Structure formats: C-alpha cells, structure tokens
Amino acid sequence: MRDRWLPGWRRLIAGVAAGALLAGSMPPRSAWYLAPAGAAVLTWALLGLRWRPRLVLGAVAGLGFFAPTLSWLTGFHPAGFAAVLVLEVTLFAAAMLLVDPSRERWWTVPVALVALEAVRARFPFGGFPLPGIALGQLDGPFAAAAPLGGSLLVVGLTTGAGAAVTGLFVARRVRTLVLVAALVAVSAAGVALAAPDGAPAGQLRTAVVQGGGPRGIPAVRADEQAVTERLFDVSAELPANLDVVLWPESSVVVTEPVTDTAEADRVAALARRTEATVVAGVTESGSTTFRNVAVAWGPDGRILDRYEKVHRVPFGEYIPARGLFERLSDMTALVPRDAVPGRGPGLLDTPAGPLGVVISYEVFFSDRARAAVTAGGQVLLVPTNAASYTTEEVPATEVAAARMRAQEMDRAVLQAAPTGYTAIVLPDGRVAAQGELGTPELLTAAVPLRTGLTPYARTGDLLVLLAVASALIAGPAIRALHRRRRAPDACRRTST
Structure with a gap:
C-alpha cells in the first residue's frame, strides 16, 4: 500500500519545497522569481509518477503553499481556517491528476496549475482566489501578458517558464528546445499585440x-x-x-x-x-x-x-x-x-x-x-x-x-x-x-x-480556458494515436 501511494521521501521534500517557493512569491513579498522556481521543482517531483503518488504529492505541495498564505484566517476562526485549508489542498491535489507523467509532457504541469487557478476563481461560493499565483508576479516580466490573457495567462507563463527548465533536463532536449522556443516566440508576439491601444x-x-x-x-x-x-x-x-x-x-x-x-x-x-x-x-x-x-x-x-x-x-x-x-x-x-x-x-x-x-x-x-x-x-x-x-x-x-x-x-x-x-x-x-x-x-x-x-x-478568460481544455484533450488523444501506430508494428515483429 505504501509503495502504491507514497512518491518517495525525496519527492515529498520537493513537493513541500515547491509549495513553499510558490508561497514565498506572494504579497507582501515581491520575490516573483520564486514562483517559476517552485514550478520547476514541482515538475521534477511529479514526472514519472502514477496517479496515486501524484495525488499525495499534490496535497503536500498544496499544504506548503496554502498553510502559510491562508494563516491570516486563524485570527477570525481557527475551524474556518482548517476547513478552507482542507478544501484548497484538495483542489491542488486534484489538479495534479491532470498532469501527464511522461517526461515529454512536462508542459502539462503549468496547464494543471492554470486549470487550478481557474477553478479557484469560481469555486466554492463564486470563488475564493486568495492567494493567487499571478498576484506575486506584478514586479516580474510575466505580468506584461495581463492585457492579453489576464491573470490566467500570467500564471501559465510563470509556471511554464519553470516547468520548461525542468523539461530541458529530463526530456529530449532538441524537441524540448524547439517547443520552448516556439512558446517564447508566440508569447512575445502575443504580448506585443496586447499592447493597450485605448485612446x-x-x-x-x-x-x-x-x-x-x-x-x-x-x-x-x-x-x-x-x-x-x-x-x-x-x-x-x-x-x-x-x-x-x-x-x-x-x-x-x-x-x-x-x-x-x-x-x-x-x-x-x-x-x-x-x-x-x-x-x-x-x-x-x-x-x-x-x-x-x-x-x-x-x-x-x-x-x-x-x-x-x-x-x-x-x-x-x-x-x-x-x-x-x-x-x-x-x-x-x-x-x-x-x-x-x-x-x-x-x-x-x-x-x-x-x-x-x-x-x-x-x-x-x-x-x-x-x-x-x-x-x-x-x-x-x-x-x-x-x-x-x-x-x-x-x-x-x-x-x-x-x-x-x-x-x-x-x-x-x-x-x-x-x-x-x-x-x-x-x-x-x-x-x-x-x-x-x-x-x-x-x-x-x-x-x-x-x-x-x-x-x-473583450474576451475575458475564454481564450486561455479554451487553450487549457485543448491541451488536456490533446494529451490523451496523442497517446491513443501512438498506441494505435505501435500496435501493428508489434504484431509484425511477433509474426516475424
């Protein structure tokens, strides 16, 4: 049972560290660079894990993130703090189930974090987006994307930058470099196009x-x-x-x-x-x-x-x-x-x-x-x-x-x-x-x-949510296509 659920002590420590790094980027601090670092550590800890240890790791990382950033609630109602903490940690853990454990799909970690922030902005009771990962990025470079895609795009770029660093080390480097270069080019063009044109x-x-x-x-x-x-x-x-x-x-x-x-x-x-x-x-x-x-x-x-x-x-x-x-x-x-x-x-x-x-x-x-x-x-x-x-x-x-x-x-x-x-x-x-x-x-x-x-x-979160939904649907579809392609090859090798 322990082998099925626990991701290993090194990964558990990495999960706590990832959550703490994300928390360290939140106001009133202005250490925006800690959030990409937290995303990089979280990506390393998640890749290669099955769904049960990913769930546990997500809960550990969520606890490291939300426990310090929601501690102000204890001054109002300790039981309320505990209830909100359990809910937010549960949402963080559930979001990690969206991560594809394949090392080639490191980019599903920022996708999952964007989905998490989108849900938290709407659930429960119409949303409780405190803290929000994007709010730690006002003094960093990623906030420039806010006029284009709002806080969700800022979250995607912030955590995507950190996850890409991990991807360069754990995945096929040429393919990852091409993907990162394409994302950087598209992001730069999008930010340039999003320059306010109001009179x-x-x-x-x-x-x-x-x-x-x-x-x-x-x-x-x-x-x-x-x-x-x-x-x-x-x-x-x-x-x-x-x-x-x-x-x-x-x-x-x-x-x-x-x-x-x-x-x-x-x-x-x-x-x-x-x-x-x-x-x-x-x-x-x-x-x-x-x-x-x-x-x-x-x-x-x-x-x-x-x-x-x-x-x-x-x-x-x-x-x-x-x-x-x-x-x-x-x-x-x-x-x-x-x-x-x-x-x-x-x-x-x-x-x-x-x-x-x-x-x-x-x-x-x-x-x-x-x-x-x-x-x-x-x-x-x-x-x-x-x-x-x-x-x-x-x-x-x-x-x-x-x-x-x-x-x-x-x-x-x-x-x-x-x-x-x-x-x-x-x-x-x-x-x-x-x-x-x-x-x-x-x-x-x-x-x-x-x-x-x-x-x-003009568009609100619609475009970013469509991109997230497309990414989540594309992953399983691509895997299914690869399995179909490998099946005839396996049959030919067996017959030979």
Missing part, C-alpha cells in the same frame, strides 16, 4: 482619503461613527481643484436609505466645498440584512448614482446555509446580517466622467472589473475595508489585485481603505502613491482616463 480621454484630478485608526477589529465591533469622523478630519485638508474624492468602504453607516440622512447632508457639504464628485462607501443596515453601496455625490451636493456590491464575501458578508451553520458553530456571531446582492456592472455616471467601481472583495475577480470597463468606466474605483486584519497580507494582496486589474483593463485604479492600504495605481500597474497601515493618509494624483478595451477586456 486617452484626459486626466482626472483625484484624492483618496484614509482616516486611520486601530486595526484587527471585526466589523461588528468597530466604532462606526469614529471611522466616519476620522475621514471628515482628514478631508478637511483636501486641496482645491479636484475632480473626484474617494472614501473607503463602510465610511458611512446608516439604518435607513442614505438619501435623507444627516450623514448624507455632511458628505454633500463636503462635495460642495471641494466642488468635486465624492464617492463614499455606505452601509445601509436593516434588522436582518444590509446593503454595501458606493454612492456618488455631485459637486452641487446631490446624490447622482449608486452601485450595490454584487460579489459578496462568503462567511464575511453573508452565511451560506445560515440555518445549518447557526447550529454548528458560533461563526454567525461575526456576521449577524446577510448582505443583499446587487446587480449589473459597477458604473457611476458623474460630472467627472463614467467611473467604474468594484467594492473590496470584488477587486479579486476580473469579471467585475470587466463589467465596469465594458460598460464605459474610464477609471476604476475600489472602496475597501481591510481594518479587520492584524497583518499586512490581505491589504498587500488587495493592492496586488488592484495592480493586476489595472494592467488587464488599461485603467487607473484608486483604492481607499479606512486603515490601509490606500493606493493610486496607474494603468500600467505601477503604484503612483501608497499610504501606510493605520495612519491618516491623503493621497492626491492626476491619473489618466482611458477609453477602448484590451484584448482581455
């Missing part, structure tokens, strides 16, 4: 406000009025001649529709004083539900438009199967009410222009950014709230996601958080300004407005 539409004079304050406090225990007051205090220093002012998620908390509240009147006065469009995150709380909204006030103080968050955080903004979990755990105490899901693209029609919006968790999902941009958004706003986290992993990962969305969509991204990280990101993914954690911050910059769509904004 500039002027500039937006922006300010992003961070009130500061204590961190590590769950939303249900936060002093909501103190959060609002700190934002007003920092906003007193806003300069003149602004077009847009962005406040974070949950900047204003009310128990009724925000339109006729005293809090709305105060934000309206701020908009009139600055003569700018003010976009603020508003929580409209009811007895059993709440709405997470981005509301735009015009320079004249009138409420112009609103966007209600579509992609909610499971076990953060709502409890799936709440009745069941209320009997099983105390998790519902942290989420006493469920968020009402919104509809449609995140787009605010304002005097400053059409503003795309993705609220907090939505920044990790390219489909929400695509919806905002294809609807006409010329810049992306990300009001968020990461004050519940004591460490910088999640805030840093949010900034990385904002940078990835900027490159995919060729749009500037403004991200505002009550305690950090608040950031201004340019369309090429560079961070123009970023605040610190916990401190009051007022960031200002003139950012470019863009029109037009990148190839990825």
Whole structure:
C-alpha cells in the first residue's frame, strides 16, 4: 500500500519545497522569481509518477503553499481556517491528476496549475482566489501578458517558464528546445499585440482619503461613527481643484436609505466645498440584512448614482446555509446580517466622467472589473475595508489585485481603505502613491482616463480556458494515436 501511494521521501521534500517557493512569491513579498522556481521543482517531483503518488504529492505541495498564505484566517476562526485549508489542498491535489507523467509532457504541469487557478476563481461560493499565483508576479516580466490573457495567462507563463527548465533536463532536449522556443516566440508576439491601444480621454484630478485608526477589529465591533469622523478630519485638508474624492468602504453607516440622512447632508457639504464628485462607501443596515453601496455625490451636493456590491464575501458578508451553520458553530456571531446582492456592472455616471467601481472583495475577480470597463468606466474605483486584519497580507494582496486589474483593463485604479492600504495605481500597474497601515493618509494624483478595451477586456478568460481544455484533450488523444501506430508494428515483429 505504501509503495502504491507514497512518491518517495525525496519527492515529498520537493513537493513541500515547491509549495513553499510558490508561497514565498506572494504579497507582501515581491520575490516573483520564486514562483517559476517552485514550478520547476514541482515538475521534477511529479514526472514519472502514477496517479496515486501524484495525488499525495499534490496535497503536500498544496499544504506548503496554502498553510502559510491562508494563516491570516486563524485570527477570525481557527475551524474556518482548517476547513478552507482542507478544501484548497484538495483542489491542488486534484489538479495534479491532470498532469501527464511522461517526461515529454512536462508542459502539462503549468496547464494543471492554470486549470487550478481557474477553478479557484469560481469555486466554492463564486470563488475564493486568495492567494493567487499571478498576484506575486506584478514586479516580474510575466505580468506584461495581463492585457492579453489576464491573470490566467500570467500564471501559465510563470509556471511554464519553470516547468520548461525542468523539461530541458529530463526530456529530449532538441524537441524540448524547439517547443520552448516556439512558446517564447508566440508569447512575445502575443504580448506585443496586447499592447493597450485605448485612446486617452484626459486626466482626472483625484484624492483618496484614509482616516486611520486601530486595526484587527471585526466589523461588528468597530466604532462606526469614529471611522466616519476620522475621514471628515482628514478631508478637511483636501486641496482645491479636484475632480473626484474617494472614501473607503463602510465610511458611512446608516439604518435607513442614505438619501435623507444627516450623514448624507455632511458628505454633500463636503462635495460642495471641494466642488468635486465624492464617492463614499455606505452601509445601509436593516434588522436582518444590509446593503454595501458606493454612492456618488455631485459637486452641487446631490446624490447622482449608486452601485450595490454584487460579489459578496462568503462567511464575511453573508452565511451560506445560515440555518445549518447557526447550529454548528458560533461563526454567525461575526456576521449577524446577510448582505443583499446587487446587480449589473459597477458604473457611476458623474460630472467627472463614467467611473467604474468594484467594492473590496470584488477587486479579486476580473469579471467585475470587466463589467465596469465594458460598460464605459474610464477609471476604476475600489472602496475597501481591510481594518479587520492584524497583518499586512490581505491589504498587500488587495493592492496586488488592484495592480493586476489595472494592467488587464488599461485603467487607473484608486483604492481607499479606512486603515490601509490606500493606493493610486496607474494603468500600467505601477503604484503612483501608497499610504501606510493605520495612519491618516491623503493621497492626491492626476491619473489618466482611458477609453477602448484590451484584448482581455473583450474576451475575458475564454481564450486561455479554451487553450487549457485543448491541451488536456490533446494529451490523451496523442497517446491513443501512438498506441494505435505501435500496435501493428508489434504484431509484425511477433509474426516475424
């Protein structure tokens, strides 16, 4: 039984090392080169193994990857951390079953990793893509492919580069060199063709406000009025001649529709004083539900438009199967009410222009950014709230996601958080300004407005998923063809 399931101690160590290398490339670190190295080690460990030891090796590598990168969940609910860890490790292990053990097919390892990231972006509960391999590549060369194929293509190129190194040593070198050269040429041509061709539409004079304050406090225990007051205090220093002012998620908390509240009147006065469009995150709380909204006030103080968050955080903004979990755990105490899901693209029609919006968790999902941009958004706003986290992993990962969305969509991204990280990101993914954690911050910059769509904004993940599906289908088909060709030769040799 041990011989059938265990891949050998050297390969087990390599699996742990591969997962640890992938984890080491994740934000807040910027060691992007560790991910290709992890893919190279993982490829060496997997090739030549049957499906059972591949499954075990995948679980070991998944544990090395997800245990450190999801450790921040222990601060919320240790049992929740264990459940998420088991699920993610299981998905990683299952993905390794897609790997062809033949040394000539080393390229099935990056294909399997791309398939894994595609599944994690959609399952469970609409997806949980934290961490994502692509988010460790913002400072490396592979991120240049984001406008062409999004984060999945970035994952494919990153892990493909590492797997190719292993392929050069373990497979037929001439054939592997030809394949690698062809992939490099196609990738370079694709990246060149993906250069953004959107037309500039002027500039937006922006300010992003961070009130500061204590961190590590769950939303249900936060002093909501103190959060609002700190934002007003920092906003007193806003300069003149602004077009847009962005406040974070949950900047204003009310128990009724925000339109006729005293809090709305105060934000309206701020908009009139600055003569700018003010976009603020508003929580409209009811007895059993709440709405997470981005509301735009015009320079004249009138409420112009609103966007209600579509992609909610499971076990953060709502409890799936709440009745069941209320009997099983105390998790519902942290989420006493469920968020009402919104509809449609995140787009605010304002005097400053059409503003795309993705609220907090939505920044990790390219489909929400695509919806905002294809609807006409010329810049992306990300009001968020990461004050519940004591460490910088999640805030840093949010900034990385904002940078990835900027490159995919060729749009500037403004991200505002009550305690950090608040950031201004340019369309090429560079961070123009970023605040610190916990401190009051007022960031200002003139950012470019863009029109037009990148190839990825037009097609999304479709082309990459078709390529992955074709690769997975082609492998077994080629093996079957080879077996048919060898069968007549074997028969002739036997008869002879």
